[in-house]
Amino acid sequence: xxxxxxxxxxxxxxxxxxxxxxxxxxxxxxxxxxxxxxxxxxxxxxxxxxxxxxxxxxxxxxxxxxxxxxxxxxxxxxxxxxxxxxxxxxxxxxxxxxxxxxxxxxxxxxxxxxxxxxxxxxxxxxxxxxxxxxxxxxxxxxxxxxxxxxxxxxxxxxxxxxxxxxxxxxxxxxxxxxxxxxxxxxxxxxxxxxxxxxxxxxxxxxxxxxxxxxxxxxxxxxxxxxxxxxxxxxxxxxxxxxxxxxxxxxxxxxxxxxxxxxxxxxxxxxxxxxxxxxxxxxxxxxxxxxxxxxxxxxxxxxxxxxxxxxxxxxxxxxxxxxxxxxxxxxxxxxxxxxxxxxxxxxxxxxxxxxxx
Numbered sequence: 001x002x003x004x005x006x007x008x009x010x011x012x013x014x015x016x017x018x019x020x021x022x023x024x025x026x027x028x029x030x031x032x033x034x035x036x037x038x039x040x041x042x043x044x045x046x047x048x049x050x051x052x053x054x055x056x057x058x059x060x061x062x063x064x065x066x067x068x069x070x071x072x073x074x075x076x077x078x079x080x081x082x083x084x085x086x087x088x089x090x091x092x093x094x095x096x097x098x099x100x101x102x103x104x105x106x107x108x109x110x111x112x113x114x115x116x117x118x119x120x121x122x123x124x125x126x127x128x129x130x131x132x133x134x135x136x137x138x139x140x141x142x143x144x145x146x147x148x149x150x151x152x153x154x155x156x157x158x159x160x161x162x163x164x165x166x167x168x169x170x171x172x173x174x175x176x177x178x179x180x181x182x183x184x185x186x187x188x189x190x191x192x193x194x195x196x197x198x199x200x201x202x203x204x205x206x207x208x209x210x211x212x213x214x215x216x217x218x219x220x221x222x223x224x225x226x227x228x229x230x231x232x233x234x235x236x237x238x239x240x241x242x243x244x245x246x247x248x249x250x251x252x253x254x255x256x257x258x259x260x261x262x263x264x265x266x267x268x269x270x271x272x273x274x275x276x277x278x279x280x281x282x283x284x285x286x287x288x289x290x291x292x293x294x295x296x297x298x299x300x301x302x303x304x305x306x307x308x309x310x311x312x313x314x315x316x317x318x319x320x321x322x323x324x325x326x327x328x329x330x331x332x333x334x335x336x337x338x339x340x341x342x343x344x345x346x347x348x349x350x351x352x353x354x355x356x
Contacts (some may be wrong), residue, residue, distance in 0.1 A: 050134045105193075108135055118174060170246070176196060204336075209305075218351050
């Protein structure tokens with residue numbers, strides 16, 4: 001199961017710029033605010049410059065957002081965040097700056113477009129500013145005094161899962177971003193990125209890739225009309241308040257695609273057993289047939305491999321302060337379990353019985 005954590009030349013290629021970005025913010029000891037005197041290359045100063053150039057208010061308080069965690073929760077791994085203003089103020093904003101190394105993995109324009117469209121629904125915060133040159137997105141904030149990042153056990157209850165499905169459906173029915181989301185294209189792009197940078201992959205990577213290309217081909221052949229996606233099944237990219245209301249955040253993998261992708265990757269995050277998955281599908285559409293269950297499992301399988309490849313690349317080329325290897329090992333374990341249990345052929349048969 002172990003993955004060789006050998007690092008390629010990516011780290012050196014980042015140079016001092018990545019180190020400056022990953023350094024702890026220069027906090028004001030009086031209240032934690034980041035002063036205007038912070039060097040211009042820091043993320044906080046980049047946010048202030050983006051606000052200034054957009055003619056928006058300069059906020060007296062620029063407070064650091066969540067600390068970065070890659071596993072078991074995923075918080076601030078791709079972006080560094082800041083709260084702008086006072087938690088009690090209705091004008092509170094949340095700004096995030098794309099980490100330099102993440103530009104290889106996150107398309108800023110896609111994230112901004114998907115976020116803007118989702119923000120026009122009731123399911124996600126509205127975008128206030130998108131500065132592509134600086135990699136800055138600013139949102140109407142979800143006040144930390146009221147909202148927190150969800151955990152898996154917050155969402156497994158049927159009532160909460162129904163609320164999650166309601167939020168996903170709102171995005172699906174909302175404005176359509178001018179970008180597509182293809183898990184197959186994501187997988188191939190990440191495979192090429194790892195090959196380019198000499199990333200050490202698991203010994204069975206070629207076999208896994210070949211099997212998952214079969215899955216992607218079947219999913220493409222049976223896909224229905226594309227809708228706007230959240231594109232993220234991670235529980236911590238759902239915000240929850242004390243009343244159980246939910247908001248979706250982080251649309252880096254948004255775009256137009258199969259709505260079952262959102263269903264499958266969310267179920268993969270929340271549940272382990274088939275009966276739980278099937279109940280989740282029933283809550284989604286009122287029934288669960290073998291083809292829809294298979295579609296969910298296949299999307300989840302592909303998604304686990306996508307996360308494995310991206311986490312392996314980041315373990316070599318990303319910030320050394322973030323433990324992406326732990327994430328890679330977990331998603332690889334889930335991927336292997338499904339393949340080693342011989343489920344792939346069964347799911348493909350259920351999805352396309354006429355081809356077997």
